[in-house]
Amino acid sequence: MSLSFEGRVVLVTGAGGGLGKQYALAFAERGASVIVNDLGADTKGGGKSSAAADKVVEEIRAKGGKAVANYESVEDGEKLIQTALDAFGRIDVVVNNAGILRDRSFPRTSDLDWDLIQRVHLRGSFLVTRAAWNHMKSQKFGRIIMTASAAGIYGNFGQANYSAAKLGMLGLANTLAIEGRKYNIHCNTIAPVAGSRLTETVMPPDLVASLKPEYVAPLVLWLCHEQCQETGGLFEVGAGWIGKLRWERSQGCTVRRKNQPTTPEAVRDQWDRICDFTDATKPTTVQESLQSMVSVLSRVESEGEVDANPTAAAPSAALTSGINPTEAVGQKLPPTTFSFNHTQCILYALGVGMSTKDPDHLRFLYEGHQDFSCLPTFGVILSQAAMMEGGLSSVPGLNIDFTQVLHGEQYLELYQPLPTSGKLTSEATIADVLDKGSGAVILLDVNTYSGDKLVCYNQFSVFVVGAGGFGGKRTSEKAKPPLPPPKRAPDAVVIDSTTRDQAALYRLSGDWNPLHIDPSFAAMGGFKAPILHGLCSFGFAARHVLKQFANNDPSRFKAIKVRFVKPVMPGQSLQTEMWKEGNRIYIQCKVKETDAVVLAGAYVDLHGGSEASPEDLAQGGGLQSELVFAEISRRIKDMGPEMVKRVNAVFGWEVTKDGKSPAQWTIDLKNGSGSVHKGPYSGKVDVTFTLSDEDFVQVVQGQLNPQKAFFSGRLKVRGNIQLSQKLEVILKDHAKL
Numbered sequence: 001m002s003l004s005f006e007g008r009v010v011l012v013t014g015a016g017g018g019l020g021k022q023y024a025l026a027f028a029e030r031g032a033s034v035i036v037n038d039l040g041a042d043t044k045g046g047g048k049s050s051a052a053a054d055k056v057v058e059e060i061r062a063k064g065g066k067a068v069a070n071y072e073s074v075e076d077g078e079k080l081i082q083t084a085l086d087a088f089g090r091i092d093v094v095v096n097n098a099g100i101l102r103d104r105s106f107p108r109t110s111d112l113d114w115d116l117i118q119r120v121h122l123r124g125s126f127l128v129t130r131a132a133w134n135h136m137k138s139q140k141f142g143r144i145i146m147t148a149s150a151a152g153i154y155g156n157f158g159q160a161n162y163s164a165a166k167l168g169m170l171g172l173a174n175t176l177a178i179e180g181r182k183y184n185i186h187c188n189t190i191a192p193v194a195g196s197r198l199t200e201t202v203m204p205p206d207l208v209a210s211l212k213p214e215y216v217a218p219l220v221l222w223l224c225h226e227q228c229q230e231t232g233g234l235f236e237v238g239a240g241w242i243g244k245l246r247w248e249r250s251q252g253c254t255v256r257r258k259n260q261p262t263t264p265e266a267v268r269d270q271w272d273r274i275c276d277f278t279d280a281t282k283p284t285t286v287q288e289s290l291q292s293m294v295s296v297l298s299r300v301e302s303e304g305e306v307d308a309n310p311t312a313a314a315p316s317a318a319l320t321s322g323i324n325p326t327e328a329v330g331q332k333l334p335p336t337t338f339s340f341n342h343t344q345c346i347l348y349a350l351g352v353g354m355s356t357k358d359p360d361h362l363r364f365l366y367e368g369h370q371d372f373s374c375l376p377t378f379g380v381i382l383s384q385a386a387m388m389e390g391g392l393s394s395v396p397g398l399n400i401d402f403t404q405v406l407h408g409e410q411y412l413e414l415y416q417p418l419p420t421s422g423k424l425t426s427e428a429t430i431a432d433v434l435d436k437g438s439g440a441v442i443l444l445d446v447n448t449y450s451g452d453k454l455v456c457y458n459q460f461s462v463f464v465v466g467a468g469g470f471g472g473k474r475t476s477e478k479a480k481p482p483l484p485p486p487k488r489a490p491d492a493v494v495i496d497s498t499t500r501d502q503a504a505l506y507r508l509s510g511d512w513n514p515l516h517i518d519p520s521f522a523a524m525g526g527f528k529a530p531i532l533h534g535l536c537s538f539g540f541a542a543r544h545v546l547k548q549f550a551n552n553d554p555s556r557f558k559a560i561k562v563r564f565v566k567p568v569m570p571g572q573s574l575q576t577e578m579w580k581e582g583n584r585i586y587i588q589c590k591v592k593e594t595d596a597v598v599l600a601g602a603y604v605d606l607h608g609g610s611e612a613s614p615e616d617l618a619q620g621g622g623l624q625s626e627l628v629f630a631e632i633s634r635r636i637k638d639m640g641p642e643m644v645k646r647v648n649a650v651f652g653w654e655v656t657k658d659g660k661s662p663a664q665w666t667i668d669l670k671n672g673s674g675s676v677h678k679g680p681y682s683g684k685v686d687v688t689f690t691l692s693d694e695d696f697v698q699v700v701q702g703q704l705n706p707q708k709a710f711f712s713g714r715l716k717v718r719g720n721i722q723l724s725q726k727l728e729v730i731l732k733d734h735a736k737l
């Protein structure tokens with residue numbers, strides 16, 4: 001469909017010749033009613049004549065078009081717009097094109113040279129556009145063109161006055177684009193090249209002849225059409241070629257360190273890096289431009305003190321601080337609800353790295369699985385809306401810049417296994433506000449309910465950069481503190497790789513921060529690439545514990561605490577180190593490739609069952625073997641150390657059921673008075689037997705011959721097979737089991 005301007009009223013300033021004339025003709029040809037403005041001045045702004053505008057109007061009318069002339073200077077902006085209103089009743093498009101030149105080398109530029117140029121180009125464009133603005137605003141349509149120049153963009157010898165005015169117009173356009181956006185007023189800037197009387201003194205005649213103004217007009221028409229959504233753009237155009245320009249900014253370099261003076265020497269020493277455009281960013285707004293600086297504030301200030309996982313959402317233009325803890329603490333946020341079904345549970349499980357490669361993961365990935373369950377750490381998803389939806393900003397006494405928020409720590413406790421669908425309600429309370437100097441920490445307690453039953457509790461520790469110094473306390477008894485791991489080698493280590501798309505997948509569970517997907521946004525935050533969500537690594541670590549120490553049984557999960565230390569890049573491997581101390585599993589998570597600690601002070605609390613105590617086993621995971629080991633455990637206690645000494649071996653069992661990953665038991669008949677362990681065993685195991693739950697029970701009941709089971713492949717043995725003889729004695733001794 002051809003682009004029509006029927007019904008549109010277009011003002012072209014300086015349309016008596018050159019580019020302006022071509023615009024006027026082209027608009028009129030496509031049905032626009034055109035105001036052909038031209039003062040009829042000479043190229044230096046002297047003289048005045050109506051002839052130029054009249055001739056163009058005549059030409060348009062001769063072709064059956066609609067046009068009126070206006071002979072005012074653009075410095076009388078109101079009058080130009082009045083002509084449009086008088087003749088056609090409205091104004092839709094303003095093309096600021098009028099221009100003159102007064103080229104001089106800089107020291108020879110007179111006040112008049114300077115002022116005239118500013119007046120015609122910059123002030124003229126301002127006055128004409130301002131006169132049209134409210135009409136455009138009330139009709140919710142407007143298209144404005146500013147005419148800049150390569151001389152302004154790049155500089156040009158002898159054109160200091162003109163360069164300044166032309167780039168001034170670009171600045172004007174940038175802001176008009178922002179202010180006009182919501183009224184459908186678009187403002188774009190062109191830097192044209194065309195043969196005209198302005199260029200005939202600087203270009204050879206054949207170039208002047210061949211760089212026709214007609215080649216520029218199509219861009220102007222497109223930018224002024226209602227279909228065109230471009231605004232705030234800058235285009236170079238000439239000879240039928242059009243290109244768009246934008247700003248590029250180097251990655252830059254921070255030359256400041258905490259508590260140290262910032263020196264010019266530091267700037268000198270980093271000069272190459274400051275000016276290195278490798279991986280340059282392309283900021284398009286003041287906010288984007290400021291973001292990297294604000295993030296430097298947080299990074300420098302947090303050096304060695306606050307480690308945090310940035311979750312800053314939108315950038316901000318200013319840091320404001322106004323915290324009144326007495327007012328804020330205890331305030332409740334508006335309740336949020338979260339409706340979900342198996343889809344969200346599965347998506348979350350995939351987001352934290354579960355895979356069908358591990359048959360044991362199927363219970364979290366397949367809604368048709370008999371034990372289909374929701375991963376316990378999905379509990380953070382249930383309640384994160386309280387954080388994400390900006391509820392904090394409505395809290396009295398928390399007048400802070402919420403775009404400067406870093407996720408510092410997380411605590412989650414479940415009071416029942418999470419449902420796999422439902423509509424849950426979360427109530428969030430400001431538990432405390434702490435003053436850490438460089439920032440404030442807000443402790444947000446969120447209780448999540450199903451009906452009136454409490455399902456889980458989350459504590460988000462939110463670090464707000466630059467919001468400290470309000471004279472508050474540094475610590476709180478309400479905080480769930482991170483705890484360091486025991487000082488010994490970990491009892492278990494799990495290494496798991498994240499995929500390149502881990503963050504892209506995880507964000508679908510509701511954390512839409514572009515920091516995790518948009519490379520330019522990540523670059524603004526000072527990252528080489530989008531980073532993984534801290535809560536994604538948190539999910540990885542939690543499920544490592546669940547697998548290692550709770551046989552993937554979500555009902556065993558009680559609570560988790562982590563401190564976010566450093567970001568993880570999607571594709572890196574996570575190494576979860578675990579220390580078991582009773583029912584508490586301390587964890588530390590590192591990036592394997594760099595050895596950097598990413599989750600610290602972390603732990604998972606499990607509900608009972610880690611020791612093979614009869615009580616736990618009685619309510620255990622449904623294996624008949626549970627009962628056998630419970631009984632063995634009891635009998636070992638009766639047996640006494642002599643018997644243990646006689647056997648002098650550690651036996652391991654891997655008992656399988658329904659293709660799930662095996663349950664593990666270890667009978668230690670070497671150390672002390674003997675013991676039975678359930679789950680992974682950190683010591684040396686002499687011999688390990690793998691068999692099904694059913695076969696195990698048959699063996700101990702004497703119904704299945706272990707040798708036969710071994711040769712038929714139903715029983716597998718690793719390690720010192722000879723020791724199995726001793727074991728047979730024990731089992732036979734207890735054959736009445």
Ligand code: NAI
Pocket residue numbers: 013014015016017018019020037038039040041042043045052072073074075096097098099100120124147148149150191192193194195196197198199
């Ligand atoms: P031009 O001299 O042919 O057209 C400019 C028109 O503006 C003239 O008809 C003149 O009478 C009119 N004018 C001057 N002062 C006025 C005033 N106070 N009020 C109303 N009208 C006034 O020049 P050209 O080349 O067509 O330039 C058009 C615009 O494009 C100018 O703003 C110029 O600075 C800009 N430009 C042109 C380039 C080129 O290669 N031709 C290069 C870069 C920018």
